[in-house]
Amino acid sequence: MIKVQNIHKSFSDLHVLKGIDFEFETGKTNLIIGKSGAGKTVLLKILVGLLTPSEGEIWYDDVDFRSLNRTGLQKLRMDVGMLFQGNALFDSLSIEENIRFPLDMFSKQTLKEKKDRVNYCLERVSLEGINNKFPSEISGGMQKRVGIARAIVLNPKYLFVDEPNSGLDPKTAITIDDLISDITKEFNITTIINTHDMNSVMEIGENICLLDKGRLAWHGTKNEVLDSANDTLSSFIFASPFLQKLRNAAIKK
Amino acid sequence: MMSQQTCLLQSVNINGREVSFQSFCELSTDIFEKYYFCIMLAELLNSEKSVFYHVGKFVAWHKDIFKRPENWSMYYKEIVRQMYDIGIGSLAIVVIISLFIGAVTAVQFSYQLGGTLIPRYYIGYVVRDMEIIELAATITCLVLAGKVGSNMAAEIGGMRQKEHIDAMEVMGVNTSAYLIMPKLIGAMVVIPILVSVAAIVGISGGYGASMATGALSHAEYVKGLRSFFVPYNVLMMYVKAFVFAYILTSVSCYQGYFVKGGSIELGQASTRAVVFSDILILVADFIIAIVLTV
Known part of the structure; x- marks a missing residue:
């Protein structure tokens, strides 16, 4: 609340x-x-x-x-997770790196655990298999969903x-x-x-x-x-x- | 006289003391003028157009830049990336400019020595000391302010406008530290190396020009290079390189980090980054010259 x-x-x-x-x-x-x-x-x-x-x-x-x-x-x-109006995805990072960013910054998990968490979040927003793409290579709707995946990655x-x-x-x-x-x-x-x-x-x-x-x-x-x-x-x-x-x-x- | 006749209020009681109306008015005007002056001064200092406002904000901002990182490995990766971008990305332009600066110094000094009794090998000596004391550090950093500084201002300003900085803040990242500290560290490690390269290439440029124009022989140039060498001058070069690297990075990042508005303002911020960095580098150059030589 x-x-x-x-x-x-x-x-x-x-x-x-x-x-x-x-x-x-x-x-x-x-x-x-x-x-x-x-x-x-x-x-x-x-x-x-x-x-x-x-x-x-x-x-x-x-x-x-x-x-x-x-x-x-x-x-x-x-x-706190937030999805911005313009998505605010980092252009120079891949989709996986974008979603993993909060984990890399704050989590003490191993790389495999982080990757598993990223894959779970991508699966949750129905975007499996786009880990290595960049934000400019996906549509606006997909960018929104990646933004949501990043917002929920830290639970x-x-x-x-x-x-x-x-x-x-x-x-x-x-x-x-x-x-x-x-x-x-x-x-x-x-x-x-x-x-x-x-x-x-x-x-x-x-x-x-x-x-x-x-x-x-x-x-x-x-x-x-x-x-x-x-x-x-x-x-x-x-x-x-x-x-x-x-x-x-x-x-x- | 007229006002005294027409005014109904002859005196004013202030804390039990009778004060004539005229004295009261004079006192009030005096207080009002002082008060108004203070308000104007406060507004001037606090206005975003005031240089004092920006100096204060710039200094206060350093408290956030040098906070303990959330995750050292992320900062380390960023430092390495910055060192690569600044160092490798600027190597070609530094080499080209230094080569010609050294060559021009040699040719023009040779012209000035024409018809004098000063030995020709002094050309090598002058090129070496000019490069080490002044040209390598100052010219390199002025060029880097244009190349690296404007790039940093545009990169960070773009991140501000595309809400990347807000996104990081919401995640809990100290953006002042994460975005600026690696750039400062990267620049302060790599720029002195670039200045060293500039000095060596500049001296080589002087050698090449001297040989090409036949102004003096190989032996004379080498003799000049070996004459009157003062190791303290090299220290001066590195002091300048460190200070200039700090100035061009921090000033450019400040312009980008606090940018407001759209693409026009971003362009203006990028231009301001170069102009202010250049001016401050030259001012710092003068101060260092006085402090280290007088």
Whole structure:
């Protein structure tokens, strides 16, 4: 479980986050949704410690994130995996070396054990046999899956995913969503996904928080989305004319 | 006078003491000016455009660079890679430039000696000392600032923009140490070797030019090389090589590591890496010359 309390973040005169309180639950796919510029990425970066909040508290289970020194932070980060929007795979390393990087840096396993772990992770994301390829030699969807494999290689307790479906076709996007959802259940981890993809919201949104202009505008599950009377949520979900037509048709019926 | 007549407030009570309104205004203006000056000074020092801001950030950054590595074997591999990239990758350009610098020094000194009573073998002596004291270290490092420095700034800046550095930070890697320390160690080991090569090739270039132009004989050049040799000058060459290697690596990495924005800013950072490294190398050259010779 990750809990944020009264999170504020300002960049000079720009107040991006204005007092966010939310609890991201363990074993569920937690979604942060909202329009571009709502503060989703800033919140995610604050959660993983890439940005420092101007005010507020972050709790990783019973650990106060802000009270950690460098050693404590490093220890906690061993439990964190993250998939970046652009994948952030190291271009000069092969797929195997990319996934093995956290193991090489922190693990005392033998090379064979590390290779076995890499192969298991690749198998888990259905990408067996591409160990020696380089990131530039595989497709965008495969790069996402390699990113997920790298994120789970250290058996994390917390998984952060930034825009997992950006730049992917709808079918591949669904595959990635399902994969993240399955991994969350399988390893009972706290997964936080930052997205504005409606398919993801309706498919895997077990605990959703909607940000609007730096504030928490709504929270609930995918089953509560359609019944909600929240105007901000409705204008976000049914932004496209096509979805508005579908909704009106459903109401008429 | 006018303001005193029209002003309803004649005096102000400050901590039980009556102060005339005019004195109060003068005091307030004085305090305001001092306060305003302090604010302006603080903003100037803290502004990202201020040189003081960057000097402070650069110095403070070293605390992270020299932290204990998470895994020595990973750092060792990176050091070896950097030594190879800097050393082997720059050998050809260093050899070519040093060869011509030595040759030009010999030819031009020969021209300056024309019609004087100074013995011809002094050409060998001057080429040797010019190379050892100044040209090998300074010219080599100015060239390396352009080749290696800009490359380092672009590489690290690219990693920053493609979120590679963020990815490593999230994994728990101390990126300042992992990305910068191996480059510093690699450069400080390899660049003095490249400077030694530059000195030898430069002296050989002088020899080749002297022979080719017939300015002096083999025996004269060798006699010049063997004359008035001061081993302390070699120490000076290595001091310069170490200091310049540190400057060009750390300044270039700083420019890349803290880059913000897109490809234009990355290009600007790469250019700044070369310009600032070159300027600082020349300033350090002057300081070392004073400290070690005066």
